Amino acid sequence: MKLVGKSVLITGASSGVGEELARQLAKKQCKLALLARSKDKLQALQKELQAKGAQVEVYAVDVCEREALEQAIYSAHKKLDGLDVVFANAGVGILKPAHKLKPHQIERMIEVNYVGAINTLLIALPLLLEKGQGQLVGISSIASLRGLPGGAIYSSTKAGLNAFLETLRVEYRRKNIEVTTVCPGFIRTPMTADIEDSIPFMLDVDKAVTIIIQGVEFGKAVVGVPGWLYNLTNLMRFLPSELYTGIASLFSK
Ligand SMILES: NC(=O)c1ccc[n+]([C@@H]2O[C@H](COP(=O)([O-])OP(=O)(O)OC[C@H]3O[C@@H](n4cnc5c(N)ncnc54)[C@H](OP(=O)(O)O)[C@@H]3O)[C@@H](O)[C@H]2O)c1
Numbered sequence: 001m002k003l004v005g006k007s008v009l010i011t012g013a014s015s016g017v018g019e020e021l022a023r024q025l026a027k028k029q030c031k032l033a034l035l036a037r038s039k040d041k042l043q044a045l046q047k048e049l050q051a052k053g054a055q056v057e058v059y060a061v062d063v064c065e066r067e068a069l070e071q072a073i074y075s076a077h078k079k080l081d082g083l084d085v086v087f088a089n090a091g092v093g094i095l096k097p098a099h100k101l102k103p104h105q106i107e108r109m110i111e112v113n114y115v116g117a118i119n120t121l122l123i124a125l126p127l128l129l130e131k132g133q134g135q136l137v138g139i140s141s142i143a144s145l146r147g148l149p150g151g152a153i154y155s156s157t158k159a160g161l162n163a164f165l166e167t168l169r170v171e172y173r174r175k176n177i178e179v180t181t182v183c184p185g186f187i188r189t190p191m192t193a194d195i196e197d198s199i200p201f202m203l204d205v206d207k208a209v210t211i212i213i214q215g216v217e218f219g220k221a222v223v224g225v226p227g228w229l230y231n232l233t234n235l236m237r238f239l240p241s242e243l244y245t246g247i248a249s250l251f252s253k
Contacts, residue, residue, distance in 0.1 A: 001135050001178065003217055007080035009033040009073065011063050011120050012090030014041035016189030017139065020209040021087060026054040028213075033076030033083070035059045035069075036090065055080070063090045063116030066123075073123045082131050085216070086124040088117035089139040093191045095150035097253060106153050113157035118164055125168075128177055135178040137216055138165045142185045142224070142233050146244060149252035169221060182212050184225035185233075201229060 008025050012018040014036035022034055026049045034042050039060035046056045057079050059072035077083045092112045094105045121136045128134025143151045144158035162181055169179035186192055186199045187208040208225050215223030224230020236244060 001085065001133075001217065001219060003030055003085065003213065004028045005030065006084040007031045007033075007076075007082060008085045008087070009035065009076050009080075009083050009124065010087040010089055011035045011116070012139075013045065013058075014038040016191055016205060017184075017187060017209060017212075018087070018089045019045060020205045021089065021212070022049065022056075024206075024209050024213055026052060026056070029054075031055040031080045033057045033059065033072075033080055035061050035063070035072055037062050063088075063120055064111045066119050069116075069119055070123050073120070073127070077124075077127050083124060083127055083134065084131075085135045085137065086121060086128075087137045087139065088120040089137075090116055090120075091139060091191070093141075093154050095148075095154060095195065097150060098152035101153060109153045109157050113154070114160050117161055121165075121168070125172070125177070129172075129175060133176040135180065135216065135219070136165075136168060137180045137182060138162075139182045139184070139212075140165070142183050142230055144183065145233050146236055147248065149248060166221075178219050180216050180220060180223060182215065182223045182225060183230050184208055184212075185229045187225070201226075 003025060008030045010018050010021050013022050013034035022032055022045060025032060032054060036042055037060060042058040042060060046058045049056045057076055061068045061072045063069055090112055092109050117138055138161050140161050141158040143155045144162050148155045165179050165181045186202045188202050188204050211225045212223055
């Protein structure tokens, strides 16, 4: 689906990938609904984009609070004359050896990355079905493809999201609903600010978001960001577990 002029909802729009998606989509004359918890940041972004002529609605909402999320999505659908595309982008990434993760960190990642993303997409889905078309986009991660040292919970929330998105893609293909899974490698955003120095192949957020938008417009099932890194990592899925464990454990602290 070409995104020019479309009505687009983005969760996690107060920072990083979501904020950049909003900026680039505003340049495509999209009507935007931006969701996150940080009201001040959303309002500042709204002001910036409105000054450039964009229609922007903002909702300070936690994706883990289903009722508030539902109200926000319904309101956005009404104000933007029907949603066309929904990005479930809000996420939390805490990469640490499993035994060092605190219970509240584990719960937060599962709640935001998995349950929050599922809630976002399943609340929007009936609205798109009613409209007769639409596109659902889940921001997953290359870390979902195999167990990543430090990513016991993060990787598994994203792997679960992949399975959910693939099932939706199959179930709704013949109902004109496209479903896209986005798998980025590391992107320079506040999420990676602490580990930036130790990571090779880190992408600037503007480049990453341009790749995401191109893939979404192309209606791809899976968008690798960048594509070559996704393909290379995906190949590792064919390595026998013993061999993969031996190699990956070399990177474990
Ligand atoms: N950066 C990377 O290297 C990378 C790589 C692969 C995948 N990803 C994925 O890309 C997505 C965006 O990450 P990012 O790098 O842009 O991170 P970020 O800069 O930390 O932004 C995360 C966004 O999620 C929102 N959020 C967090 N918890 C929320 C909640 N409970 N309810 C609503 N919004 C919530 C945050 O807003 P508030 O705090 O205002 O709520 C913020 O807008 C995530 O799904 C992440 O897993 C990132």
